[in-house]
Amino acid sequence: MKILVTGGTGFIGRHIVWQLAAEGCEVQFSGRNAVAAAEVIRHSPATVHWLPLEHGTPAATATLIDATRCCAAIVHCAALSSPWGTPQSFAQANLDSTDEVLHACHANTVKRLVHLSTPSLYFAFRDRLGIREDEPLPPPVNEYARSKALAETQVHAAGLAEAVILRPRAVFGPWDGTLMPRLLRVMQRGPIPLMRGGRAQLDLTCIDNLVHAVALSLTQPLPRAVCTYNVSNGTPLAFEDLLHSIAEQFRLNLRTQRLPWRLVDAVARALETSARLRGSGEPLLTRYGAGVLAFSQTLDLSAIRNELGYRPVVTQNEGIRQHAQWWLAQQGARS
Template sequence: MKILITGGTGFLGRHLVWQLAQDGHEVLFTGRNADVARSIVLAAAKSVEFVPLEHGTQHAREQLLACSKAANVMIHSAALTSPWGSQRAFHNANVASTSEVLAACQANAIPCLINISSPSIYFKFRDQLSIREDSVLPAGVNEYARSKQEAEGLVIAGAIPLCVILRPRAIFGPWDNALLPRLLRLLRYGRLPLLRNGQALLDMTYVDNVVHAVKLSMKLAPSDTAQVFNISNGEPIAAADLFAKMAEQFGIPLHTVHRPYIVADLFARLLEGVAKLRPQWEPPFTRYSLATLAYSQTLDLSRARDVLGYSPVVTLDEGIARTAQWWKQQGLQA
C-alpha cells in the first residue's frame, strides 16, 4: 500500500513514517526540514521517500497534487501545535494545509484520508469528564483550537470514501518537542506550582498508541460520513501524580507549592496582553496552558473501542519510562 504522510518530519509524523514503513508499506512523507528528513530516512527500516513541502505557500497545492498520485492512503499530521501564535500562522499550517490535502485526495481519487485533529476543540475552562465525540463544541479557546475546528469542518465536508478524524490527547514520547519540554521546564522550576491542589485529571497519549489508532483506521470500511474518534491512554491521572511520576523517571527533585488558580490566571492574562503588543515575543505560559493543568479533561473512548477496536498498546507508566530512557540516551538535559 502506498501511504503519503504530511508533516512527516514532526514528532508524530516521524513515528508514523517509521512504523508504517516497518509494516511493509511504501511511504512518502512531506515536511519543511530537510535535515530532519534525512535523519528519518536513515533510521527507517525500509526505504522511504521525502518530498520537501511547506503548506500555505504558493506552490504547496501543486506539489501535493503531484506527489500524491497513486497513493492509497493520505495521513494528514502536518500542523502548528502551540498555545500561542498568530491567526495567520495557524490558518496556513492547519487550515490551508487541510484544504491542500483535500484537493489532492479529490483530484487523485485517494480513497482514505486520516486527519489528526485535537481535543483542544472541546476545552471550556471548566472540568469536563468522559467527553464524547458528539459533544457540542464551544467557540475555540485560542487560535490553535479554532484552526483545528475549522480544519475538521473542511474534512467532514470533503466527501472522501473513508475519512477518519482522530483526536489524540496530549501526545508524548521520544522526539516530542512540544509537550515534554514544557512539562520538564515546570519540573525544573524548583518549586512546582500546583493549581487547584493538583487534582485535575489529565488524559495523556503515548505516541505508539496514536500510530496504533491510525493503523486501525486504515482497516475501516468506507462510510457516508467522516468517522471521529477520541484517542488517549485511557488512564486519567491527577496533575500532581503525573509530575511525581515524571520527576521519578527523569531523576528530577520534586518540590511543589500550592498556588491560587485565580492569581495565576490573572498573571497569564497580563502576559498575553504584553505579547499582543510585542508580536515577536511568546509568553512563557498562557491562560490555556495553565488551565489544561488546572481543569480536568478526560475523553470517552467507547467509540474508539467499539468501532475501531482500539485498546492502548503501551501503558502510561511504560510510556513515561520509555520516554525518560530515550531522553537520557540522547544525553539531553532533564
C-alpha cells in the same frame, strides 16, 4: 500500499512514517526541514522518501497532487500546534494545508484520509470528564483550537468517501519537542505550580498508542463516510500524581508550589496582554497552558473501541518509562 504522511518530519508524523515503513508500506513523507527529514530517513526501518514541501505556498497543491498519484491513503499530520500565534500563521499551517490535502484526495481519488485534529476543541476552563465526540463544542479557547475546528469542517464538507478524524490527547514519547520538554524545563528550573490542589484529571496518549489508532484508521472498515474519534491511553491521572511519576522515571527532583487558580489566571492574562501590546512572541505563561493543568479533561473512548477495535498497546507507566530512557540517553550523549 502507497501512503503519504504530511508533516512527517514532526514528532507524531515521523513515528507514523516509521511504523508504516515497518509494515511494508511504500511511504512518502512531507516536510520543509531537510535536517529533520534526514533524521527520519536515518532511523526508518525501511526505505522512505522525503517530499520537500511548505504548505500555503503557490506550488503546494500541485506538488501534493503529483506526489499522491496511486496513493491508497493520506495521513495528514502537518499542523502548527501551539498555544500562541497569529491567525495568519495558523491559517497557513492548519487550513491551507488541509485544503491542499483535500484537493489531492479529489484529484487522485485517494481512498482514505486520516486527519489529525485535537481535543483542544473541548477545552473550556472548567472540569470536563468523559467527553464524547458528538458533544457540542465550546467557543474556541485560542487561535489553534479555532483553526483545527475549521479544518475539521473542511474535511466534513469535502465529500470524501472515507475519512477519519482523530483527536489525540497530550501525546508524548521519544522525539516529543513540545509537551514533555516544556514540563521538564519547568521541573528543572523551579517548583511546579499546583492549581486547584493539583487534582485535575489528565488524559495522556503514548505515541505508540496514537500510531496504533492511525493504523486502525487506515485499515478497518468505517461505519460512516467521516468518522471522528477520541484517542488517549484511557487511564486518566491526577496532575500531582503524574508529576511524581515523571520525576521518578526522569530522575528529577520534584518541587511543587500550591497556587490559587485565580492568581495564576490573572498573571497569565497580564502576560498575554503585554505580549500582544509589544507584538512579542509567546509569553512565559498562557491562560490555556495553565488551564490544561488546572482543569480536568478526560475523553470517552467508546467510539474508537467499539468501531475500530482500539485498545492501548502500551500502558501509561511503560510509555513514560520508555520516554524517560530515551531522554536520559539523549542527555548523556550531549554531555
